[in-house]
Amino acid sequence: xxxxxxxxxxxxxxxxxxIDAQTMEIHHTKHHGGYTTKLNAALEAENVSxxxxxxxxxxxxxxxxxxxxxxxxxxxxxxxxxxMSPNGGxxxxxxxGNAIAETxxxxxxxxDEFANAAATRFGSGWAWLxxxxxxxxxxxxxxxxxxxxxxxxxxxxPLLGLDVWEHAYYLKYxxxxxxxxxxxxxxxxxxxxxxxxxx
Amino acid sequence: MxxxxxxxxxxxxxxxxxISEKTIExxxxxxxxxxxxxVNGMIQGTEFENADLETIIKKSDGxxxxxxxxxxxxxxxxxxxxxxxxxxxxxNLAAAINETFGSFEQFKTDFANAGAGxxxxxxxxxxxxxxxxxxxxxxxxxxxxIRDDYxPIMTMDVWEHAYYLDTxxxxPKYIENFxxxxxxxxxxxxx
Ligand SMILES: [Fe+2]
Ligand SMILES: [Fe+2]
Numbered sequence: 001x002x003x004x005x006x007x008x009x010x011x012x013x014x015x016x017x018x019i020d021a022q023t024m025e026i027h028h029t030k031h032h033g034g035y036t037t038k039l040n041a042a043l044e045a046e047n048v049s050x051x052x053x054x055x056x057x058x059x060x061x062x063x064x065x066x067x068x069x070x071x072x073x074x075x076x077x078x079x080x081x082x083x084m085s086p087n088g089g090x091x092x093x094x095x096x097g098n099a100i101a102e103t104x105x106x107x108x109x110x111x112d113e114f115a116n117a118a119a120t121r122f123g124s125g126w127a128w129l130x131x132x133x134x135x136x137x138x139x140x141x142x143x144x145x146x147x148x149x150x151x152x153x154x155x156x157x158p159l160l161g162l163d164v165w166e167h168a169y170y171l172k173y174x175x176x177x178x179x180x181x182x183x184x185x186x187x188x189x190x191x192x193x194x195x196x197x198x199x
Numbered sequence: 200m201x202x203x204x205x206x207x208x209x210x211x212x213x214x215x216x217x218i219s220e221k222t223i224e225x226x227x228x229x230x231x232x233x234x235x236x237x238v239n240g241m242i243q244g245t246e247f248e249n250a251d252l253e254t255i256i257k258k259s260d261g262x263x264x265x266x267x268x269x270x271x272x273x274x275x276x277x278x279x280x281x282x283x284x285x286x287x288x289x290x291n292l293a294a295a296i297n298e299t300f301g302s303f304e305q306f307k308t309d310f311a312n313a314g315a316g317x318x319x320x321x322x323x324x325x326x327x328x329x330x331x332x333x334x335x336x337x338x339x340x341x342x343x344x345i346r347d348d349y350x351p352i353m354t355m356d357v358w359e360h361a362y363y364l365d366t367x368x369x370x371p372k373y374i375e376n377f378x379x380x381x382x383x384x385x386x387x388x389x390x
Contacts, residue, residue: 123340166359
């Protein structure tokens with residue numbers, strides 16, 4: 001069995017003007033594609049088969065760095081494309097809307113805290129909204145680590161992930177990571193986040 | 200003490216076509232400058248207020264370390280680039296490279312592999328260890344080998360911002376370009 005690079009459910013230019021088409025195409029085909037290819041090669045080399053990506057990440061300490069890095073990169077980008085949509089943005093609705101208001105005080109306060117986690121992750125990494133024991137939490141992880149990994153300091157079920165590797169924004173925003181973070185809120189697919197929250 | 204952004208010894212477009220003017224404008228004019236401004240702000244009222252960068256690299260942690268080390272790293276990186284680069288080392292440095300790596304070509308291959316294989320953001324270093332021997336080291340994010348008592352003699356930035364406008368995901372292409380503008384006469388003097 002091997003993992004496949006998923007197709008996007010929207011065109012590369014669909015998230016314009018927030019995320020540009022060139023970035024989307026390189027990010028999906030080259031970066032995510034690269035993680036997928038390297039993950040499969042690393043799993044084959046270690047004779048790992050028949051496991052879901054979630055299972056692999058949950059016990060990633062058993063494996064080498066190639067599986068950790070590329071497995072994380074594979075899962076994280078799968079989620080990233082899913083939790084964005086050209087019809088996204090606006091206030092979170094439904095159960096996740098209520099849970100965010102309850103946990104953080106308001107959607108604006110949630111945005112501040114999430115943006116801060118994304119802006120202060122030094123180097124490459126991801127900012128996260130996760131659910132752990134029914135509670136929402138915001139945090140970040142370095143490189144392609146994620147909250148499913150047993151090696152991660154920050155754990156939980158990922159509901160929302162924001163890629164803050166420079167490749168995610170450099171062609172359009174260069175050094176201005178905070179502008180990219182602001183733009184991201186306009187494309188969040190809250191329907192998908194709700195689905196993950198209930199799941 | 201307040202740190203200053205050092206002047207570049209070449210024009211912003213001087214490293215073209217290997218490193219573009221736009222990359223230098225952001226990398227030097229925005230990233231390097233921001234590290235200078237941030238460390239200057241952060242050391243105010245701390246024990247590092249009058250420290251030099253080497254002390255900051257050896258003793259500090261968190262934001263002061265990250266920004267202070269990044270100032271040092273970028274200064275060291277930019278000052279070894281040149282439009283009239285000497286493309287290969289001579290003399291003692293050439294002999295030391297041959298002794299450690301077998302040949303200059305083998306060194307370049309090893310160094311390029313260390314750059315391509317560094318996952319995430321960071322730096323690849325050519326250093327002298329305590330015995331005076333050369334080593335190639337990888338450092339994540341702002342890491343600097345001075346902290347571990349090595350003497351850096353050359354470095355390559357492999358943060359994506361160093362090359363993304365020019366070669367995007369193709370880091371190995373950037374590494375090839377880097378060797379076209381790396382001035383070994385500067386590295387010889389450090390050695
Ligand atoms: Fe990415
Ligand atoms: Fe840099």
